[in-house]
Amino acid sequence: EIVMTQSPATLSVSPGEGATLSCRASQSVSNNLAWYQQKPGQGPRLLIYDASTRATGIPARFSGSGSGTQFTLTISSLQSEDFALYYCQQYNNWPRLTFGGGTKVEIK
Amino acid sequence: QVQLQESGPGLVKPSQTLSLTCSVSGGSISSGSYYWSWLRQPAGKRLEWIGRIYSSGSTNYNPSLKSRVTISVDTSKNQFSLRVNSVTAADTAVYYCARGGVWPGEYYFDYWGQGTLVTVSS
Numbered sequence: 001e002i003v004m005t006q007s008p009a010t011l012s013v014s015p016g017e018g019a020t021l022s023c024r025a026s027q028s029v030s031n032n033l034a035w036y037q038q039k040p041g042q043g044p045r046l047l048i049y050d051a052s053t054r055a056t057g058i059p060a061r062f063s064g065s066g067s068g069t070q071f072t073l074t075i076s077s078l079q080s081e082d083f084a085l086y087y088c089q090q091y092n093n094w095p096r097l098t099f100g101g102g103t104k105v106e107i108k
Numbered sequence: 109q110v111q112l113q114e115s116g117p118g119l120v121k122p123s124q125t126l127s128l129t130c131s132v133s134g135g136s137i138s139s140g141s142y143y144w145s146w147l148r149q150p151a152g153k154r155l156e157w158i159g160r161i162y163s164s165g166s167t168n169y170n171p172s173l174k175s176r177v178t179i180s181v182d183t184s185k186n187q188f189s190l191r192v193n194s195v196t197a198a199d200t201a202v203y204y205c206a207r208g209g210v211w212p213g214e215y216y217f218d219y220w221g222q223g224t225l226v227t228v229s230s
Contacts, residue, residue, distance in 0.1 A: 032213065032215075034216035034217075036217075041222065042222055042223075043112075043204050043206070043220030043221050043222050043223055044155075044204075044217070044220050045220070046216060046217060046218045046219075049216045055218060056218075087155065089155070089216060091213070091215035091216055094215055095157075095168050095169070095170060095171065095215075096170065096171065096172075097157040097170070097215055098154070099154045099155040099156075100154070101154055102154075
């Protein structure tokens with residue numbers, strides 16, 4: 001099983017500032033990585049797939065980068081609605097899909 | 109806008125069968141353009157993909173759960189369902205249904221339900 005490790009566990013950011021979230025895979029997943037945002041009481045929302053492609057309707061302030069084992073989700077100029085939990089998911093090792101433990105982005 | 113909604117008992121006794129249904133609106137399961145998945149997340153643990161089904165009834169399962177899980181589809185009702193046999197406390201989780209791509213490599217999920225908590229307890 002490929003283990004996905006996200007860091008930091010919690011990120012405190014002031015509105016308007018940028019945020020950088022990391023996701024590391026225990027072995028290469030090529031660019032087969034997705035990022036999700038989740039708010040309390042809701043299901044996850046797809047932000048990024050194929051490591052860097054924004055999903056339909058996702059604002060340009062969200063960007064993804066990386067390949068192999070190291071990936072980054074960058075949120076430029078955080079808006080109030082961006083404070084949430086973020087997960088990465090690898091889908092290179094089908095059918096053993098795995099998710100990271102999550103990064104909580106909270107208001108500083 | 110596609111919407112998915114999970115439904116089913118919130119409490120199941122150990123050794124019994126967990127059964128959930130996902131109702132899809134805003135799009136047809138029969139369109140054949142997507143796979144339909146179940147995932148779960150125990151409290152404090154990671155999301156886990158359970159399995160998926162296509163409109164034809166073709167399924168794929170996570171090898172770690174395959175022996176106890178069955179996913180079925182009812183295209184006439186635009187619903188798909190999950191059954192987990194012989195449940196234990198370890199099956200207590202929030203269960204989600206979600207939509208995924210149909211092409212090889214599209215193993216991510218672009219629409220999710222809000223989730224439903226299922227507790228296994230006597």
